[in-house]
Amino acid sequence: MPGGVNSPVRAMGSIGRDPIFVERGLGAELTDVDGRSYVDYVCSWGPLIAGHAHPEVVAAVTAAAARGTSYGAPTEGEVALAEQVRARMPSAEMLRMTSSGTEAAMSAVRLARAATGRDAVVKFAGAYHGHVDGLLADAGSGLATHGIPASPGVTSAQAADTTVVAWNDRDGVDRALSERPPAAILCEPYPANMGLVPPAEGFLAFLRERSQASGSLLVFDEVISGFRVARGGAQEREGVLPDLTILGKVIGGGLPAAAYAGRRDLMELVAPAGQVYQAGTLSGNPLAVAAGLATLALLDSKAYERLARTTRALAEGLAAVAREVGASVQVPWLPGLLTVFFSQGPVTDYAAARACDTAAYGAFCRAMLEHGVYPPPSQFEAWFPSLAHGEEHLERTLTAARPAFGASL
Ligand code: HOZ
Numbered sequence: 001m002p003g004g005v006n007s008p009v010r011a012m013g014s015i016g017r018d019p020i021f022v023e024r025g026l027g028a029e030l031t032d033v034d035g036r037s038y039v040d041y042v043c044s045w046g047p048l049i050a051g052h053a054h055p056e057v058v059a060a061v062t063a064a065a066a067r068g069t070s071y072g073a074p075t076e077g078e079v080a081l082a083e084q085v086r087a088r089m090p091s092a093e094m095l096r097m098t099s100s101g102t103e104a105a106m107s108a109v110r111l112a113r114a115a116t117g118r119d120a121v122v123k124f125a126g127a128y129h130g131h132v133d134g135l136l137a138d139a140g141s142g143l144a145t146h147g148i149p150a151s152p153g154v155t156s157a158q159a160a161d162t163t164v165v166a167w168n169d170r171d172g173v174d175r176a177l178s179e180r181p182p183a184a185i186l187c188e189p190y191p192a193n194m195g196l197v198p199p200a201e202g203f204l205a206f207l208r209e210r211s212q213a214s215g216s217l218l219v220f221d222e223v224i225s226g227f228r229v230a231r232g233g234a235q236e237r238e239g240v241l242p243d244l245t246i247l248g249k250v251i252g253g254g255l256p257a258a259a260y261a262g263r264r265d266l267m268e269l270v271a272p273a274g275q276v277y278q279a280g281t282l283s284g285n286p287l288a289v290a291a292g293l294a295t296l297a298l299l300d301s302k303a304y305e306r307l308a309r310t311t312r313a314l315a316e317g318l319a320a321v322a323r324e325v326g327a328s329v330q331v332p333w334l335p336g337l338l339t340v341f342f343s344q345g346p347v348t349d350y351a352a353a354r355a356c357d358t359a360a361y362g363a364f365c366r367a368m369l370e371h372g373v374y375p376p377p378s379q380f381e382a383w384f385p386s387l388a389h390g391e392e393h394l395e396r397t398l399t400a401a402r403p404a405f406g407a408s409l
Pocket of ligand 1 (some may be wrong): 007008009010045128141142192193381
């Protein structure tokens with residue numbers, strides 16, 4: 001396996017060590033093949049909002065598997081999941097399932113191009129929308145972690161159709177829109193692949209207004225924020241409705257499921273209702289649908305309140321320990337996700353995220369792992385506390401954070 005892993009963010013070269021090979025996970029904890037256990041804040045990079053092996057998710061998947069693992073034909077479960085999404089996300093009038101967020105992002109862009117008759121797409125520096133050819137320029141996640149500015153293998157035509165703008169840069173957006181009106185403005189409403197960099201006040205509403213004025217679609221990539229930061233994702237929390245939404249992670253409850261959703265008139269362009277082609281043998285897979293439904297069923301308002309409380313206590317606790325130890329960090333957080341940036345000042349865009357002391361993060365992260373806590377092994381990824389993280393896990397985390405911040409100095 002290239003780099004020893006099946007996805008680059010799992011390698012730990014950027015923090016100066018080998019990856020951890022996992023034996024099993026339960027609740028908020030992981031156990032590695034050497035029998036060491038960790039409080040896990042990666043949680044499969046976001047899907048496991050209920051923690052590892054939640055009994056109701058396991059029961060749903062087990063029951064589904066006993067009825068057959070895949071049919072290549074529609075099921076009632078897919079309808080139930082689509083209805084759940086529609087009930088939670090007001091902008092999602094119709095939806096099409098895929099197996100990964102990458103597929104969903106690729107398909108949403110194709111749909112936006114078909115609907116507008118335009119080729120260009122505006123994306124933001126440090127955002128990550130899966131490994132779609134045209135969206136790899138200046139991308140976050142593993143590309144940021146491994147210092148890859150744009151992947152070889154992307155054609156110049158694909159690269160030329162992408163305009164990259166700095167996050168929170170209103171003038172940059174206006175310039176990009178007037179130079180070449182795009183099919184879509186594509187953003188993570190809560191960017192979490194350069195670390196968590198929330199939008200400046202009013203920025204999402206500005207994007208909504210400008211996309212409408214320029215005849216382009218507003219596409220929210222809510223793969224990370226969807227069903228995590230609130231019942232209806234970032235769009236509900238911010239009161240800004242996109243034309244299309246890309247979903248992944250929580251919607252599959254830890255199994256491979258993703259989707260794109262949005263306005264009925266747009267979604268009806270997708271084949272076989274329309275002619276925009278997109279397909280998948282395992283799309284809407286019954287095991288993934290069962291896991292997604294079981295996970296969403298756990299997410300009532302109490303669950304979101306609890307997740308927000310846990311995240312806040314973790315973020316404020318980490319910031320307080322860092323202060324006591326003398327480490328300069330910023331810990332932005334939203335319900336269910338946070339980042340520890342080694343920076344003197346707030347981080348508002350990718351340039352600021354890249355200017356942080358990533359060597360200090362590496363030392364901190366290595367020490368956390370030695371003390372039994374598993375943060376994302378890259379500053380350019382978010383931490384994902386779950387509903388399974390309780391006070392005892394927080395205590396263990398903050399106890400480990402003291403020597404770990406010390407190691408970063
Ligand atoms: N999209 C995930 C975090 N940014 C990572 C999934 C992966 O690359 O393995």
